[in-house]
Structures are given as structure tokens and as C-alpha cells.
Amino acid sequence: MRTIHQPYLLFLGDAPDKLAGKTALGIAHWNPGAVLGQLRLPGCALDVGVPDRTIAEAAALGVKTLVIGVVNRGGVMPPLWLETFKAALEHGMDIANGLHTRLTSFPELVQLAAKYGRQLHDVRHFDGALPIGTGEKRSGKRLLTVGTDCSIGKKFTALVIAGALQKAGRKATFRATGQTGILISGSGIAVDAVVADFIAGAVEMLSPANEADHWDIIEGQGSLLHPSFAGVTMGLVHGAQPDALVLCVDESRTHMRGVKHPVPSMETAIEQHLTAARLTNPAVRLVGISAITEHLDEATARRHIADLAARSGVPATDSVRFGVADILKEL
Amino acid sequence: MRTIHQPYLLFLGDAPDKLAGKTALGIAHWNPGAVLGQLRLPGCALDVGVPDRTIAEAAALGVKTLVIGVVNRGGVMPPLWLETFKAALEHGMDIANGLHTRLTSFPELVQLAAKYGRQLHDVRHFDGALPIGTGEKRSGKRLLTVGTDCSIGKKFTALVIAGALQKAGRKATFRATGQTGILISGSGIAVDAVVADFIAGAVEMLSPANEADHWDIIEGQGSLLHPSFAGVTMGLVHGAQPDALVLCVDESRTHMRGVKHPVPSMETAIEQHLTAARLTNPAVRLVGISAITEHLDEATARRHIADLAARSGVPATDSVRFGVADILKEL
Numbered sequence: 001m002r003t004i005h006q007p008y009l010l011f012l013g014d015a016p017d018k019l020a021g022k023t024a025l026g027i028a029h030w031n032p033g034a035v036l037g038q039l040r041l042p043g044c045a046l047d048v049g050v051p052d053r054t055i056a057e058a059a060a061l062g063v064k065t066l067v068i069g070v071v072n073r074g075g076v077m078p079p080l081w082l083e084t085f086k087a088a089l090e091h092g093m094d095i096a097n098g099l100h101t102r103l104t105s106f107p108e109l110v111q112l113a114a115k116y117g118r119q120l121h122d123v124r125h126f127d128g129a130l131p132i133g134t135g136e137k138r139s140g141k142r143l144l145t146v147g148t149d150c151s152i153g154k155k156f157t158a159l160v161i162a163g164a165l166q167k168a169g170r171k172a173t174f175r176a177t178g179q180t181g182i183l184i185s186g187s188g189i190a191v192d193a194v195v196a197d198f199i200a201g202a203v204e205m206l207s208p209a210n211e212a213d214h215w216d217i218i219e220g221q222g223s224l225l226h227p228s229f230a231g232v233t234m235g236l237v238h239g240a241q242p243d244a245l246v247l248c249v250d251e252s253r254t255h256m257r258g259v260k261h262p263v264p265s266m267e268t269a270i271e272q273h274l275t276a277a278r279l280t281n282p283a284v285r286l287v288g289i290s291a292i293t294e295h296l297d298e299a300t301a302r303r304h305i306a307d308l309a310a311r312s313g314v315p316a317t318d319s320v321r322f323g324v325a326d327i328l329k330e331l
Numbered sequence: 332m333r334t335i336h337q338p339y340l341l342f343l344g345d346a347p348d349k350l351a352g353k354t355a356l357g358i359a360h361w362n363p364g365a366v367l368g369q370l371r372l373p374g375c376a377l378d379v380g381v382p383d384r385t386i387a388e389a390a391a392l393g394v395k396t397l398v399i400g401v402v403n404r405g406g407v408m409p410p411l412w413l414e415t416f417k418a419a420l421e422h423g424m425d426i427a428n429g430l431h432t433r434l435t436s437f438p439e440l441v442q443l444a445a446k447y448g449r450q451l452h453d454v455r456h457f458d459g460a461l462p463i464g465t466g467e468k469r470s471g472k473r474l475l476t477v478g479t480d481c482s483i484g485k486k487f488t489a490l491v492i493a494g495a496l497q498k499a500g501r502k503a504t505f506r507a508t509g510q511t512g513i514l515i516s517g518s519g520i521a522v523d524a525v526v527a528d529f530i531a532g533a534v535e536m537l538s539p540a541n542e543a544d545h546w547d548i549i550e551g552q553g554s555l556l557h558p559s560f561a562g563v564t565m566g567l568v569h570g571a572q573p574d575a576l577v578l579c580v581d582e583s584r585t586h587m588r589g590v591k592h593p594v595p596s597m598e599t600a601i602e603q604h605l606t607a608a609r610l611t612n613p614a615v616r617l618v619g620i621s622a623i624t625e626h627l628d629e630a631t632a633r634r635h636i637a638d639l640a641a642r643s644g645v646p647a648t649d650s651v652r653f654g655v656a657d658i659l660k661e662l
Contacts, residue, residue, distance in 0.1 A: 135558025135590050192528040199527050199562040227466025227569045227611050231530040234555070235562025259466050261610070275603065279592070280558050 001206060002128075004096045004121050004186045005064035006034040009053055009088075013081055015046040015070040023098055023180055024048050024069025030159050030184045036061050038069075041080055046070070055084065059091035065121075067096045067183055075101050085109055089118050096121040098179035123182045126193045126202075133200030133239050135280045140210030143287070143331065144242035144277075145220040148269045150229060150257040153248040154220035155181050157290040157319040161246065162217040164324050165331070171214040175207050177236065181219045192221055192232045199235025207240060215331060218242070224272045225264040226256050234276060241280035245273055246319075246327060249308065250292040266312060288327035289316040332537060333459075335427045335452050335517045336395035337365040340384055340419075344412055346377040346401040354429055354511055355379050355400025361490050361515045367392050369400075372411055377401070386415065390422035396452075398427045398514055406432050416440055420449050427452040429510035454513045457524045457533075464531030464570050466611045471541030474618070474662065475573035475608075476551040479600045481560065481588040484579040485551035486512050488621040488650040492577065493548035495655050496662070502545040506538050508567060512550045523552055523563045530566025538571060546662060549573070555603045556595040557587050565607060572611035576604055577650075577658060580639065581623040597643060619658035620647040 010024045018025065028035050028048040037053030040046070048069070053061070066088040072078070085095055085103070089112040097103050103120040104110055113120050143161065145154040158174060158181075165172035174181070176188030194202045207216040218240045222229030247270055253263050264272075270286055277284040289308045293301035301318060308316035315326035341355045349356065359366050359379040368384030371377070379400070384392070397419040403412070416426055416434070420443040428434050434451040435441055444451050474492065476485040489505060489512075496503035505512070507519025525533045538547040549571045553560030578601055584594050595603075601617055608615040620639045624632035632649060639647035646657035 132589070133559040135592055192526070194527055195523070196525055196527050196530050196563045196566065197523040197560060200559055224565070224607075225610060228464040228531055229528060230569055230607075230610070231562040231564075231566025232527045233562075234565035235527065238558045238561055258463070261466055272606070276555075276561075279556060279561070 001187055001189055002121060002123060002182065004123070004183065005094060006186050007036045007063050008034050008065050008067045009058040009063045009093070010035055010038045010048060010050070010069040011066050011084065012038050012040045012044050012046050012048070013070045013078070014041045014043040017045055021046040021048065021070045023183060026180050027067065027069060027184050034186065036063050039066070039084065041084070055087040055091050059093065063093060065094045065096050068099060072099055072101060077101055077106070082106065082109070086112055089113055089116050092116065092118070094119040094121060096123060096183055098123050098183055100124060123179045124190055124193055126190055130194060130198035131201040131205060132198065133204050133235070135200070135238065135241070138204070138209040138241065139212055140214045140216065141244070141331070142207055142216045142218060142240055142242045143244040143246065144218045144237065144240040145246050145248055146233070146237070146269070146273045147220060147223050147248040148225065148263050148266065149223050149250070149253060150226060152250050153290055153292055153319065157246055157248055158217045158219045159184070160319040161324050161327065164328055165215055165217070168328065171211060173214070173216050175216050175218040177203070177206065177219045177221050191236055192229065196231065199232060200239035203236050203239025223256070223269065224276060225269060227259055227261055237273060237276045238280050242277055242284050243281060244285055244287040244331060245277060246288040246290055247273065247286065248290045251304070252295055266308065270312065286312065286314050287330035288314050288324070290319040291316065293318040293321060332518055332520055333452060333454060333513065335454070335514065336425060337517050338367045338394055339365050339396050339398045340389040340394045340424070341366055341369045341379060341381070341400040342397050342415065343369050343371045343375050343377050343379070344401045344409070345372045345374040348376055352377040352379065352401045354514060357511050358398065358400060358515050365517065367394050370397070370415065372415070386418040386422050390424065394424060396425045396427050399430060403430055403432060408432055408437070413437065413440070417443055420444055420447050423447065423449070425450040425452060427454060427514055429454050429514055431455060454510045455521055455524055457521055461525060461529035462532040462536060463529065464535050464566070466531070466569065466572070469535070469538070469540040469572065470543055471545045471547065472575070472662070473538055473547045473549060473571055473573045474575040474577065475549045475568065475571040476577050476579055477564070477568070477600070477604045478551060478554050478579040479556065479594050479597065480554050480581070480584060481557060483581050484621055484623055484650065488577055488579055489548045489550045490515070491650040492655050492658060495659055496546055496548070499659065502542060504545070504547050506547050506549040508534070508537065508550045508552050522567055523560065527562065530563060531570035534567050534570025554587070554600065555607060556600060558590055558592055568604060568607045569611050573608055573615050574612060575616055575618040575662060576608060577619040577621055578604065578617065579621045582635070583626055597639065601643060617643065617645050618661035619645050619655070621650040622647060624649040624652060
């Protein structure tokens, strides 16, 4: 499993707007304690609300990793970005990158990293060795977020639940399975990037045996009902051997992301995810529903959530908007 | 998609026994027309029943590819193997390899292949670009073999069905999804070796739109009920968008390959594979059961098959032992 050392300096480059800086904003929001500053190049229109630091200033403050928090346009790394990355390596920092373009595809960065003993983290890729999944029972408890579609709140819901458990003094670890989650938490495996034979094995490695009262809160990916990515989800469900599932839904969405298929019903998604999860944990239970309600006013959102709870028989919420207190009672 | 040019010379190395030469025996059995000879090194105890040829003789006969038909012990390629491979490249042949060890990990082979314009096929690996699956309907018909476990006859059943359709004058293509199937047929994609995000997309590419009365007979992998590999199976089921499923079973087996899980019942496997397949083809039907009966005498085997047919409501057979005439009537 990959570990990215914190604290971070967030590299914002010449980001033209907020959308380009989604990763940086996510890290600053979900793990503010890990962020000691931002580095902006001329023309940058983004500000994540932390102090501006040069590479030298950040190094003096003890920053361990420069994190690329913005997207590059057309897959190109501008020359000025590369100059900044070289300076970071020279100042003893690692670099973490969630873009498709690999840092390791630039020989000058590879050479400098070797020279200074630094690491280049291309978190969207996974080149390491992985085990084949065994399906054998591991000690400790696991919750997996699943969904009726991609991009429907699985990462945020897992972060909220892990944070709430920790705040309540319980043993809990967020387990990241995608690049943004890895950058936020500082470790994880991008399971959609592993070789297909190893999906379940990667998740078993990611959430190893633990104390009996410890909860791994595992970030879900895709959906068993999504025609592009269900293979990833299936391996994730089996490898996680979840004791608890939380299903993320958005009933305002008509089609699944990137395809012409309609979004499946909450009921269908519950049934199919529970059926799959029972293979490696026959005792798995659905413990909550989390809906995206940002398009609804509060009263309408609360009525919608009450309806989801009545239909599913488990607590429902918008985890980001209303918290997860009722779901925690189920754990 | 990978294409391996035929005819072949089968490289048997110094195989100590039949088991080591499973791949060569499979190719010679399932595609005898593609095999012009075998090459055996001193100490080889295996004979697949085709003429012995030197590299020079095979080249003169028009052989296009030297196929490694045996396993290497401990992942090592013995020096004498490499000498033979170099001679093949020098004589204008490509080399095809279904082992984990990559031919491309030997710089001297890479250099020679470049010099002579030859290809090194490491069929267990896939380094090319793949599309994301779309789930959109393609013209033509598709049959997918699925199973209650790994190594339960999915490849052989697909080969028998494709061969029987072709013999009956119907348009049909075997589509290989694993290394042995690729070496037998000369093309395909090892779907368990692709990056997880692209499983369904790889299968869509492997079985593209075709004439309305053309059948792709797609080799299945793993099982939706196998805790190690179900992710691969899920992507394969969705990408294939099968019109027809044939389920392979072995009711004498107690545990799934490599894990402690019991083999699921035929009924459970039918239900879960049909449920998954309906996502990309709501009209999918189960059209047959193929059982492994080699441990039973003929009368007992026929009684067992009659029982499977009665329980499933579709034709049952041992495809290799008794053929697939009744399944063909369903297509």
C-alpha cells in the first residue's frame, strides 16, 4: 500500500477556476490539518484559503510532500510546473500526483528524485505486487460505501462516517480506493488501476485484520449496476467483506455517468450489493442510505430522506449536509 | 486486440511430462490445422504427435510463430530456451508466450525482434490502450460461457460450440479471453490482465458489432461467485452483453479453486449470472448446462446430465464428451 507523507504543500499551478482545483479544495476541506500552504503560479485564479508559500518556505516549515491539486490541460505538464517540481525535490519533498500523466514519465524528475532519495507518487497508477484475494475472514469490522452510480457521494460519505466515529472516540480508519481519497488521507490503493485479477486482493491488503472493535470505513467505487465499472465494484465488495453497507443515491439523476443506462432504483441496488457482499460476509447488513440533496431546500430534503428511510427500513441522511448520527447508532 | 500469426511451431523445451505441456497439447488438439510441428530440446519427455522440426525446417515450411507450449520452472527461462527463441527471430518468426515471465524482459530478444521486425507476444499481459465500456447494444449475437467456479470447462465448451456452429455452416467466431484460448485461436485479450477500469471495455472491443446472424462464442473467466476473481467475471458479463449463457458445472467439486468457499449450486449461479447479464442485455437467456463428467461411467454421466436438464429447464451435456447438438438448437 502506498503512503504519502504529510504535511502537504498544495500546488495550484495556474488553475483558471475552482473546478480545476477540485483535488486541492477536497484535501483542504477534508484534511485541513495536513495542509501547511498553497503554491500558486502567475495567472492562478484559485485560492483554497491557506497561506501562500514558496518551496523554500514550505520546506522550512517541515512540508514533506508537494501535492498536485489541480488538473493539467490536455494531459500536458507545463514547463513552469516541472521547474517547481524540481525545486520541491531539491528541497527534500516528495511529490504526489493524481493525474493520468505520470511524474515517472519525466526522466529529469526520476533522476532528481533518485539523487535526493525522494518519492514520486503517481497515485492513479499501481505498479506494485498484489496478492490474489482469498475471501478468508479477517478480524475487525468493515463498512463499505456503495452506490446506484459513479460520483454519487461514496468518498464523502465514507469520510464523514470515519470522522464521526473518530470524534466519538471509536477506533476507525478511512480506507481510500481512489486518487482523491488517497491524497486526502495519505494512503490507499486506486483499485480501478490494478490488474483485474487482483481487485479483491488489493482491497484485502488495504483493509487488513485489525482489533475486534476497529472499523475500517472503505471508500466505494462505481456501482454493481454500472455497465462500465461494475467489475471494479464487484472485486471491491468481495475484498472488503463488509459487515455494513451504506448506499449512496441521487434520485434526481436520470442516467448513469457516461452511459445511456438509467440509474437503478435504490431497492435494486440494495438487493444486488447485499447479494454480492454475502459471498465473503454472510452477516452483512445495510445500515444506512445517503442521498445527494443539494438541489433541494431543507424541508424538501428532509421529507425526501424520510421517504428513503421508510422505503429502505434503515436510517437515511445526506451525510455531508445532515451528518451521520443515525447511521453511527447502527455500528 | 492481439493477433498471433499462424501456422505455429510448438516449442516443448525440455518438458518433463504431459502436465508441463498442457498449452501445447491444447493447441494441437483444438486447432490442429495451425500446427506444423514441434521443437523438442534434449531431455524432453513430451510428444504432442506432430513432426519434429528444427527452426530452419519450420521457417522453410512457412511457420509464422514459435509458440511456447510448456511451463517454465520457477519462472526462469533456461539459456537453451533463449538460444532457440533467438534463432526463431533470426529466421523470421514471431514468438508467442503464455507464461508470466515476459519475453520483453529479455533485452537481447527485444533487440533482435526490433532488428528483424518481429513481434514478441506476451499474451498473459496487456499493455495496449483500451476503451471504457459503454454498455451500448451491438449488432450480432453473442454467447458467453460462465461457471460455478474457475477451471470448470468454460474455454472448452466455448470451443466446442463455436466449432459445431462452424461445422453446421453458420457464422461463428470463438473469442478468447485467456492465454490458452488466445494461443489456440490466434487472437484475443487476456481480460484478467487488463487494468480493472477497462474489463468491460476490453470485452466490447473483443466482440464488436457484427452481422445480425453471426455468433461470437465468448470464453468465460472465473465465476461471479468466486471471491478472488468475480470482478473479472462481472466486467466480462457486462461487456459481452450476451444473448445466451451456457453454465459450466462440476457437482463433484466441493470447494472453489484456491479458496475455502464451497462451490455454489447450479441454481444460484444461474440466477446471479442472469441477473448481472440483464444489465446490458435484458433479453439474455440461459441456453444450456455443460457438466464435467469424466469421473463418471457413461450411464451415470447421462443420468446426471438428465438431472441437470430437468433442474435447469434447458439442455444439459458434457460438451467435450457428448457434444452440444441440443444447445445448438437453442441458438
